[in-house]
Amino acid sequence: xxxxxxxxxxxxxxxxxxxxxxxxxxxxxxxxxxxxxxxxxxxxxxxxxxxxxxxxxxxxxxxxxxxxxxxxxxxxxxxxxxxxxxxxxxxxxxxxxxxxxxxxxxxxxxxxxxxxxxxxxxxxxxxxxxxxxxxxxxxxxxxxxxxxxxxxxxxxxxxxxxxxxxxxxxxxxxxxxxxxxxxxxxxxxx
Numbered sequence: 001x002x003x004x005x006x007x008x009x010x011x012x013x014x015x016x017x018x019x020x021x022x023x024x025x026x027x028x029x030x031x032x033x034x035x036x037x038x039x040x041x042x043x044x045x046x047x048x049x050x051x052x053x054x055x056x057x058x059x060x061x062x063x064x065x066x067x068x069x070x071x072x073x074x075x076x077x078x079x080x081x082x083x084x085x086x087x088x089x090x091x092x093x094x095x096x097x098x099x100x101x102x103x104x105x106x107x108x109x110x111x112x113x114x115x116x117x118x119x120x121x122x123x124x125x126x127x128x129x130x131x132x133x134x135x136x137x138x139x140x141x142x143x144x145x146x147x148x149x150x151x152x153x154x155x156x157x158x159x160x161x162x163x164x165x166x167x168x169x170x171x172x173x174x175x176x177x178x179x180x181x182x183x184x185x186x187x188x189x190x
Contacts, residue, residue: 021065021066024065024071025061025062025065028061028065028071028074028078029058029061031074032074032075032078033054033058035075035079036054036057036058036078036079036082037050037051037054039079039082040053040054040057040082040086043082043083043086044086044089049089053082053085053086053089054082056085057078057081057082057085060081060085061077061078061081101127121176121179122172122176125172125175125176125179126138126172128175129168129171129172132164133164133167133168133171134168135154136150136154136161136164136165136168137164137165137168137169137172139153139154140165147161147162147165150165
């Protein structure tokens with residue numbers, strides 16, 4: 001019995017696999033932790049939230065480390081996990097939504113002065129556009145967002161956003177031209 005206790009034993013395969021997994025994980029964290037934190041801080045501009053995002057990213061990476069087939073792709077894999085964690089942060093927040101049609105947007109350029117007739121016409125024509133065309137146009141023209149930013153905000157493909165912006169401008173142009181023709185006919189011109 002004592003001989004059997006002290007004899008050379010074969011290493012348990014599951015313990016060996018777990019040790020390899022832990023070493024691999026630790027190597028990945030050591031290699032990419034600073035880059036993950038820098039990217040997280042760039043996303044949220046808050047050191048505490050950035051630390052939390054990196055911690056959640058590392059936890060998810062540990063859980064799904066077996067899905068990482070090539071260690072050369074580790075950085076992009078970890079960045080993808082971090083981006084998704086950041087998105088989950090906003091999914092958890094329940095913000096009060098309002099219909100923008102119910103609220104007037106303050107015009108800071110005129111500060112109390114009446115909008116001139118052309119601006120009123122343009123505003124009315126923009127509001128007549130369907131929401132799928134109006135939203136990207138308003139985000140670009142009034143808020144100054146780029147096509148990529150609009151795509152991210154609306155959770156759309158960039159090409160879809162650019163197509164909608166193109167169609168919105170064309171529809172707007174057609175509406176304004178029709179409006180001008182009607183005014184011309186009303187004034188006795190044809």
